[in-house]
Amino acid sequence: MLYHLLYPLHETISVFNVFRYITFRTIYASLTAFLICFILGPWVIRKLSHLQIGQYIREDGPESHHKKAGTPTMGGTLIIFSITVSTLLWTNLTNYYIWIVLLATIGYGCIGFIDDYLMQIKKRNKGLRGRNKFLLQTILATVTGALVYSCSDFSTCVTIPFFKNISPDLGWGYIPFAALIIIGTSNAVNLTDGLDGLAIGPIIIASVTYMVFAYVAGHFKIADYLQINFVAGSGEIAIFCGALAGAGLGFLWFNTYPAQIFMGDVGSLALGGAIGTVAVITKQEILLVLVGGIFVIETLSVIFQVGFFKMTNGRRIFKMAPLHHHFELKGWPEPKVIVRFWIIAIALALLSMSTLKIR
Helix, strand or coil: CHHHHHHHHHHCCHHHHHHHCHHHHHHHHHHHHHHHHHHHHHHHHHHHHHCCCECCCCCCCCHHHHHHCCCECCCHHHHHHHHHHHHHHHCCCCCHHHHHHHHHHHHHHHHHHHHHHHHHHCCCCCCCCHHHHHHHHHHHHHHHHHHHHCCCCCCCECCCCCCCCCCCECHHHHHHHHHHHHHHHHHHHHHHCCCCCCCHHHHHHHHHHHHHHHHHHCCHHHHHHHCCCCCCCHHHHHHHHHHHHHHHHHHHHHHCCCCCCCCHHHHHHHHHHHHHHHHHHCCCCCCHHHHCHHHHHHHHHHHHHHHHHHHCCCCCCCCCCCHHHHHHHCCCCHHHHHHHHHHHHHHHHHHHHHCCCCC
16 A cells, blocks of 8 residues: 555655665565554453453363463454555555465464354354364365466476476466465464464564565566576565564564463464465475474374374374474473474574575
8 A cells, every 4th residue: 555655756756766675665564564463462462351262271281281271362363464454555456466365364364263263252162163164274275276376477387495497387286286285384383373482483484484485586587596486476475474474573572481362273374374375376385394394393293193093092102292292291391392493493494595596
């Protein structure tokens, strides 16, 4: 909105020429989203507390978590609001990809909201039934994938990290492939959201990483120099990623240990869906395994735990899954688990960015 209102003034007032630069708008989108979260955070916490929307703690979870019962949840609504407002303020609203990523973010947020509403307000212990949740996720992810596929000149080739000459073309099969990426990322973030600030930290790191990927993919000369897929218009997605990082930092102010608010499914599903969609648009789909390595590890720990439990009649690989609970039960203080997972996420992000040159 500001881009459309202020940039045309550059012909008479040269200072407004800065609005043409994606880097400038990305910085201010980040700051705007951060300030919205930071300013509105206390009010949202009070409102959720007044409505008695408190965190439900599983009986089979770590005993140390029982003291968190009643902490305000559904804070993801604040994150989504901050991202949406900031994105609408600073991006070029004629950009098709911006509307796709906002659709995925808000859509997955709505699915998470229904789940949280049924659990926290209607007091249905398991919230939205797993089958129904997965169906809604699949429909939304398929629509998102189809919208990306329909973009003119969008390549259906899949980028393989570290290999510049291997890029299989999936054709129409790219739609279910993109849907799988988006669904998987959304659920992986949801599984990781189990400790104070554990999920939002890697989300911030992933959003900054994809901010770089979006910028270089949308810049013809840089994309050509790095020999990566040029995606016309994807540069604006860097601004969305900046808003996501800023909103994440603002939310982390209140979500850091000991948390004053939790994001809930409305936040974790939305943020995962957003990251997955950005990975698809920027043609760095497979690399998401590295960028979101923490989410992958957490998901695999659950899969291996359940599979091993069924095959061995009750034996376990970990003390508890997802993996962060395993380290908690080993005696690691919660902040130590969180910060060490963040460190791993940073290392994986740096490794993933090295693929821009190693190919």
